[in-house]
Amino acid sequence: MYNKILLNFLIIICLQKIAIGQNNNSPYSLYGIGDIEQSNFDRSSGMGHAGMSLWSNRFLNNSNPASLANLDDKFFNFEFSTRLRLTTYTGDPISSSAGQSSDMQIKKIAFAMKLKPKLGISLGLLPYSTSNYSFLDAKNLIGNSIRVPAYYQGSGNLSQLYVAAGYQLTKGFTIGLQASYLFGQMNQTESIGAGYGIDSTLVTTRKIIISSPLIKPSFQYNAKLTHDWRLYLGGTATIKTTINPNYNLSVSDGNSTVANYSDFKSKNIVLPSIYSGSIAAKLKDKYTFAVDYSFQNWGDQNYKGLSYQLINSNTLGIGIEIADKRTFKDLSFERQFFQTGVFINNSYLQINGQQIGSYGATFGYGTNFLRSSLGMQVSVEVGKRGTTAQGLIEETYGQLNFIFSYRDFWYVKVKRFD
Numbered sequence: 001m002y003n004k005i006l007l008n009f010l011i012i013i014c015l016q017k018i019a020i021g022q023n024n025n026s027p028y029s030l031y032g033i034g035d036i037e038q039s040n041f042d043r044s045s046g047m048g049h050a051g052m053s054l055w056s057n058r059f060l061n062n063s064n065p066a067s068l069a070n071l072d073d074k075f076f077n078f079e080f081s082t083r084l085r086l087t088t089y090t091g092d093p094i095s096s097s098a099g100q101s102s103d104m105q106i107k108k109i110a111f112a113m114k115l116k117p118k119l120g121i122s123l124g125l126l127p128y129s130t131s132n133y134s135f136l137d138a139k140n141l142i143g144n145s146i147r148v149p150a151y152y153q154g155s156g157n158l159s160q161l162y163v164a165a166g167y168q169l170t171k172g173f174t175i176g177l178q179a180s181y182l183f184g185q186m187n188q189t190e191s192i193g194a195g196y197g198i199d200s201t202l203v204t205t206r207k208i209i210i211s212s213p214l215i216k217p218s219f220q221y222n223a224k225l226t227h228d229w230r231l232y233l234g235g236t237a238t239i240k241t242t243i244n245p246n247y248n249l250s251v252s253d254g255n256s257t258v259a260n261y262s263d264f265k266s267k268n269i270v271l272p273s274i275y276s277g278s279i280a281a282k283l284k285d286k287y288t289f290a291v292d293y294s295f296q297n298w299g300d301q302n303y304k305g306l307s308y309q310l311i312n313s314n315t316l317g318i319g320i321e322i323a324d325k326r327t328f329k330d331l332s333f334e335r336q337f338f339q340t341g342v343f344i345n346n347s348y349l350q351i352n353g354q355q356i357g358s359y360g361a362t363f364g365y366g367t368n369f370l371r372s373s374l375g376m377q378v379s380v381e382v383g384k385r386g387t388t389a390q391g392l393i394e395e396t397y398g399q400l401n402f403i404f405s406y407r408d409f410w411y412v413k414v415k416r417f418d
Contacts, residue, residue, distance in 0.1 A: 025087075025101050027133050027393050028356050028386065030154060031308055031349050033210075033269065034131035034186065038315060038345055038358075039381075041081035041108040041126070045401050046364015046379035047319025048341025050292040052278035053220055053234030055174075058334065058368060058375060059405060060112055060122065063276075063292075064234050065176030066220040068112060068120030068166030076410040079124075081108040081403045091386075091393040093135070108403075113410055118168040128158040131186050139192060151191040158184035158210060173221045180214040182243075203252045210269070212243040230282045232290075238274040245269060272297045288321040290341075298348040311355060313348040317341060319362070339364035339379070354392060358385035366403075377403040 029035045040062040044051035055067035060079050071077065084104045110124030133154045138147040164178035186208040193201055218236040225231050247265045251258040273296070280290035295314045303310040319341030325334050344359040360383020368375045378401065385395040 025089075025133055026130070026395065027089075027135065028347070028349055028351075029129075029131040030133050030152075031305075031351075032303070032310055033158060033271075034129040034156070036129045036348070037107075037127045038343075039107075039401070041083070041401060041403060042079075043366065043377065043403075044290075044292075044317075044319065045377070045381070045403070046339030046341065046362050046366075047288075047290055047321055048317040048343040048362050049315070050278065050290040050317035050319040050341055050343075051280065051288075051321075052236065052276060052292050053222075053232040053280045054278075054288065054290060055220060058407070059366070059377065059403075060110055062108070062110065062124070062126065064218045064220060064236055064278075065122070065164035065178040065216065066166045066174040066218045066234065068122055068164060068176060069118060069168040069174040070166070070220075071112060071114050071120045072407075073114045073117050074409055075407050076113040077111070077405060077407045079108065079110045079112075079403060079405045080106060081401060083107050083399055083401050085397060085399040087395050087397040089393055089395055091388045092391055093393060107401075120166045122162075122164045124162055126160050126162065126180075128160045128182055128184070130157045131155060149193055151193070153189045153191075154187060156184060156186035156208075158182055158186075160214060172223050174219065176218040176220075178214075178216040178218070180216070181211070182214050183211045185209050201254060205250045205252075207246075207248040209246040209248070210243055211245075212241055212271075214241055214271070215239045225281075228284050230285070232278075232280040232282070234278040234280075236274075236276045240273040241271050243269040243271065270301050272300065286323050286325060288319075288323070290317075290319045290321075292317045296348065308349065308351045310348050311350045313346055315343065315345045317343040321364075334368060336365070336367040339366075343383075351392060352390035354387055354390050356386050356392075358383055360384065373406055373408050375405040375407075377401075377405075379403075 026035050039045055039049055042062045043056055043059045044063060052063045055061055055070040057070060057072045061067035086102045088100050108126055110122060112122035114120045131154050135152055137150050139150040140147055160180040160182050162178050162180040166174055166176040168174045188206040190204045191201055216236055216238045220234045222230060222232045246263055248262050249264040250260045274294060276294035278292040280288060282288050293316050297312055298310040299312045301310055321337055321339045323334055323337040341362045346355055346357045349356045360381055362379055362381045364379035366377035380400055382398045386393055388394045
């Protein structure tokens with residue numbers, strides 16, 4: 001009873017936090033489809049985001065749907081994740097008043113269950129990318145050399161609603177498939193203030209509405225190498241997809257609408273395939289070492305603009321985990337675990353000849369509460385993104401992730417024990 005009361009309390013907090021607006025600016029989210037989320041907000045968050053080849057019978061691994069086949073039978077799992085992020089900006093374009101930002105958001109809501117002893121399924125909502133920026137600039141008036149102050153602001157996000165399944169083909173080998181529906185809206189606003197021959201504020205608003213399916217097949221394999229060592233392999237391939245978004249444009253002069261166009265232009269967005277691989281090893285079922293690598297071929301899109309272009313991106317993560325496992329009457333269970341890791345990411349964005357990259361370190365802790373169906377994971381990530389070279393901006397950030405999980409029997413024909 002107390003577990004269900006606490007679960008309901010956590011869900012209420014979750015729904016309240018969803019209403020918090022995002023205010024963590026990222027100047028690089030101006031380009032492309034915004035900042036693509038690198039974290040899966042799962043057990044790999046504290047291991048440098050490495051662990052695609054691993055699975056847990058208790059926690060979800062959202063990086064690889066094949067892991068669902070290894071959840072405990074006759075249980076359902078519910079997880080949600082929150083993230084608090086603090087960012088400091090440095091560089092010539094930054095004023096002292098705009099040097100920091102912070103926000104807290106719900107990042108994942110997921111449900112999973114074992115339908116059959118070899119089949120697990122999951123349904124959930126995950127972030128895909130975000131766009132949030134604001135800056136002041138100057139713009140030339142057409143027909144003369146006068147430059148007027150202009151304010152630019154962008155907001156929006158892309159989310160993915162997914163359905164995933166994992167199936168055990170043979171002992172140690174599982175396959176998975178995730179079908180996602182990508183949806184969201186990006187808003188871009190340009191405001192030119194009154195003065196310099198302009199009677200009132202001229203505001204141009206562009207809305208990009210996106211919806212598209214995404215398909216990700218995957219696999220996992222594990223085998224015993226020696227008495228103490230076990231090898232884990234995993235891989236995923238998100239299939240290339242072409243999006244045909246709706247572009248809406250409106251222009252207002254003061255309180256009057258000057259123009260309003262639906263589908264004012266037609267330009268497809270291509271999301272290239274993502275190929276990811278992972279290798280891990282466990283020593284005595286206690287010490288885990290994992291390495292993940294992913295690659296996305298944006299360079300073939302030949303997408304470029306003034307001073308920027310999209311290029312190939314890749315990510316490398318390395319992580320370590322130490323699990324505290326207990327044995328009770330020939331049954332082994334995990335009490336808690338400790339994690340750390342490092343990562344480096346080269347994004348798909350190149351500005352002024354500089355590829356925008358990030359690197360950092362992570363630390364994680366997780367526990368299953370005694371005599372309870374609740375579990376919790378906490379991870380800390382610190383890192384840097386961008387550079388101050390070529391007049392660009394460097395972001396130094398720290399973030400705190402919480403993952404709360406609840407599981408219980410969903411169908412049993414035998415006596416239940418607490």
